[in-house]
Amino acid sequence: MAYNEKLAERIRKTLEKESGLSEKRMFGGLSFLINRNMCAGVLEDNLVVRVGYEKYEEALSLPNASPMDFTGRPMKGFIYVGSDGYKTEKSLSKWIQLGLDFAKSLPPKNKS
DSSP states (O other): OOBOHHHHHHHHHHHTTOTTEEEEEETTEEEEEETTEEEEEEEBTEEEEEOTTTTHHHHHTSTTEEEOOSSSSOOTTEEEEOGGGGSSHHHHHHHHHHHHHHHHHSOOOOOO
């Protein structure tokens, strides 16, 4: 699967000042990690946000959000945001912040 390069660049710009930032190809797209914990990504034209189990239902109730389901089985704790949900920098930043909040709540992962 390919991913939206323009969206990936916008995410990079949004996250550029975060310490512990790295990128990794995952799920057939590109993921952005903080201290090796995924916070967001791009899969095709979807923004992927890792919100965790506790905020999953709340995040799904927001406009343009849907379950992350690329295998036929939704991945709880991860959501897709359709393109209408990240049109502006402000809307993209709000979604990215949800992913950052979750990733930063986790202990840093060691290099494998």
